[in-house]
Amino acid sequence: ACPHIPSPSCLHCSANLYPAVHFRTEKDHNPRIEWKKKGKGVTFVYFNNKFTGSYAGRAQIEGATLTIHSVTLKDSGEYRCEVTASEDHVSLGEATVTLSVLVPPHVPSCDVPSSVFIGADLELLCKDKLSVPPATYSWYKDNKPLKATGDTPYSVDTKKGTLKLQSVSKADSGMYRCESSNSVGAPKSCVAQQLKVLDCK
Numbered sequence: 337a338c339p340h341i342p343s344p345s346c347l348h349c350s351a352n353l354y355p356a357v358h359f360r361t362e363k364d365h366n367p368r369i370e371w372k373k374k375g376k377g378v379t380f381v382y383f384n385n386k387f388t389g390s391y392a393g394r395a396q397i398e399g400a401t402l403t404i405h406s407v408t409l410k411d412s413g414e415y416r417c418e419v420t421a422s423e424d425h426v427s428l429g430e431a432t433v434t435l436s437v438l439v440p441p442h443v444p445s446c447d448v449p450s451s452v453f454i455g456a457d458l459e460l461l462c463k464d465k466l467s468v469p470p471a472t473y474s475w476y477k478d479n480k481p482l483k484a485t486g487d488t489p490y491s492v493d494t495k496k497g498t499l500k501l502q503s504v505s506k507a508d509s510g511m512y513r514c515e516s517s518n519s520v521g522a523p524k525s526c527v528a529q530q531l532k533v534l535d536c537k
Contacts, residue, residue, distance in 0.1 A: 373416075415432065473497035
């Protein structure tokens with residue numbers, strides 16, 4: 337038995353998984369095919385001609401090609417196919433494929449205080465915990481992108497999602513929102529929140 341699987345295999349969260357195994361046998365026309373998933377332990381996906389656990393009802397097999405429908409993040413991991421042809425000279429073949437489930441951006445959580453005193457330093461926070469690969473972040477004030485330069489009194493960390501304002505002034509008052517994006521889907525934005533800069537007492 338001579339299996340081959342292309343690796344790695346990537347797909348979108350709502351797509352289907354098609355790890356294809358191609359094999360040829362010498363004499364055995366009905367080889368035994370097993371699929372396993374490696375995690376903390378090894379669990380069977382397809383064993384004894386049937387699917388097990390959460391794969392029952394949402395997976396199918398054709399030849400040695402496994403199709404999983406309604407893929408979720410829990411399906412990420414390493415899968416191993418074993419083909420056993422007891423009548424052949426080489427009775428066992430196996431191969432692995434790594435599945436990475438990709439998740440488009442979700443609406444991020446944005447932490448924008450309602451007010452701050454003039455002259456204070458301020459940090460605004462933005463986080464999208466669900467996107468895979470991890471999101472990068474952009475901040476907007478009054479729907480205009482904030483792009484930090486050496487001359488601006490603020491800095492943006494596109495990986496952490498922070499917007500740091502130094503010695504805020506009245507000009508910093510406005511509506512702030514954050515946008516998360518990755519390579520999988522369309523960017524998502526939180527609802528804009530108003531920041532007021534108050535005079536010191």
